Amino acid sequence: MKNMSPPIVETQNLSKTYGGIHRVHNVNLAVQTGQIFGFLGPNGAGKTTTLKMLLGLIKPTEGKVKVFGKDLDRHRPNILNNTGSLIESPSYYGHLTGYENLKVMQRLRSLPGKNIDKVLKIVRLENHKHKKADQYSLGMKQRLGIAMALLAFPSLLILDEPTNGLDPAGIGEIRELIKSLPEQYGITVVLSSHLLSEIEQIATSVGIINDGKLLFQGTMQSLQAANKVTIRFKTPDPARAEKILQSQGYLPKVQGRQLLFTHLPDEEVSYINRLLVEQGLPVTRIEEQKKSLENIFLELTGKERSL
């Protein structure tokens, strides 16, 4: 699906090296307006570094960032005026109350005072607004951080691991909140997470990053479609079966006693079966295997370790 309007966030060959080592390597992001873009990758993959470059908090070694179709280098104040962000765990002034924290932000951005009450209501902190932020629970701090990012009701919201460290109830709450943003306030959301399940439940589009490289980018559906199903044929003589099939123009992958096909329509499954049986090769099993997103993710990142 090609969108006619230019992406709201776009990076071209974005790279960042620290001491000669690429933390982010030639990343080309394209986030469309109205999306919830999930930036997925294991810890240390370069998510935060990339998000910081989107905000100009760190300077790219190479490459360009465009937000709202404008060059970040040249139009940074303008872009930031319309962008809210929460980077690397919530920022707040601990000795100030939740309300005062929002007041600082409201003055800095010269916003109407009523925005404070509005965001307090959205993140459901209105009953704790006169408590010092230091005394907030982690979930409340996270919500305060989101409130501060949301205060200007920006067109673009960048959230770095917004559900990190929250309990399941808190995660669910934040998730519902984020999901409602594009529709209710016309906010495009870019968020990062190391948890596939999180992204799966929130995001409409996904970018998978590992070792600083963007491995996949597209809608959630296209990620699933790209690696959908494998058909496995089990036969006692896979080598001969392979030869027979190759003569018919098929290119199966042999794995033990199994022949693997991807993207195989039903008619062809029965055709291959018939072909083998007619040549006197018993087919002992035909299996369809669906890969879970988990497996797709692990395959893409090449990591079986815990994420």
Added chain:
Amino acid sequence: MLRSISAEWLKLRHSRIGLVLGILPVISLLIGCFNYYFNQTALQNGWYSLWTQVSLFYGEFFLPILIAICCAFVCRLEHANHNWNMILASPISITNLFVAKLFTVGMMIFAAQAFFMFMYWSAGQLLSIPGAFPIETVLWSLRGWFASLSIAALQLGVSIRLKSFATPIGISLCAVFLGIGLYVLNLGLLFPYSLLTIGMGVLSQKGLNSMENILFLLMNSFFILLFGTWSISRLKKKDIASS
């Protein structure tokens, strides 16, 4: 600019920096008064003698430390909880941010100076020092305040750079001694910390002639601009280290 300054003021709420602003001048004044009281035979010059005693501790030691503390304090707010991320991702220019912080520190020091002068006057009354209150000391304290601004510009730069609260204060202590050295060598105009000594009339009460006054103002303005530009351009160029 106004919105940055008012945001800075908001951040000072519930903080104990006001306590420090009060206590350090009180301590230096008390030490000075003790010295004066027990050495009255040697100190025969009334109000001026009292000034030499109180301003010695205040202007030479406690005020520079107070400036360093204030600067470290307004920066510590941002070092905590990755707040630099939040502040620098807001549509406020870095110049605005720096000037707002410098202005805030400037106002704190102004309050401390005013409080100090009030206490100097009170102490003089209590010790029943004869003669009229010397008006030029007010001018000296104002000059001291102006010199404080160039120290503050330097200390702010250091505190923005260093996450530690104490290290910049230690640096300021070293700078104080260096400043005394340069003052003694008559190179005081070349170093902000010695400018404070000159401005406050700490070690010499004979006052400055108009040429020296102009030079004093020029050098301070130069230092404020120099350190300000240095800090701002560094913040602009460098990536925000926040972890």
